[in-house]
Amino acid sequence: MIADCLGRYGPRPGRHDLKFADTLGRRLRGFEGGGQQMRDEQDPTPLRYDQTGLRGRLARVLVEEPTDEIDWPADLPAGIETVVILDDGPNPHHTLRVHPPGDPTRVALVVFDQLALCEDLPEA
Structure with missing residues (x-):
């Protein structure tokens, strides 16, 4: 029982x-x-909100579809893996201006924690 x-x-x-x-x-x-x-390759570390010195650096996109601060899709090519950061650090809206490598006319806003610095690639 x-x-x-x-x-x-x-x-x-x-x-x-x-x-x-x-x-x-x-x-x-x-x-x-x-x-x-x-595993040889560790997961990349997302950018921090207080991180500075980012202008001109290459960043790896950590999500399938990067978005801005209100969760709208960023104006970037589908499947993009790497972007160039235009701002020195995240703005008060938690975003960074970025563009695809080789296309500086296509600027988009992306939330900072969707990006990680590419330590193994040269700066743009």
């Missing part, structure tokens, strides 16, 4: 269990082949 009650009213997974599973999944994301090898 007690076992029956425990089975029916025993501990149930709560939000903490889901949080642990999500955290564990993020930790294991950096491994391939069942956790045997560390």
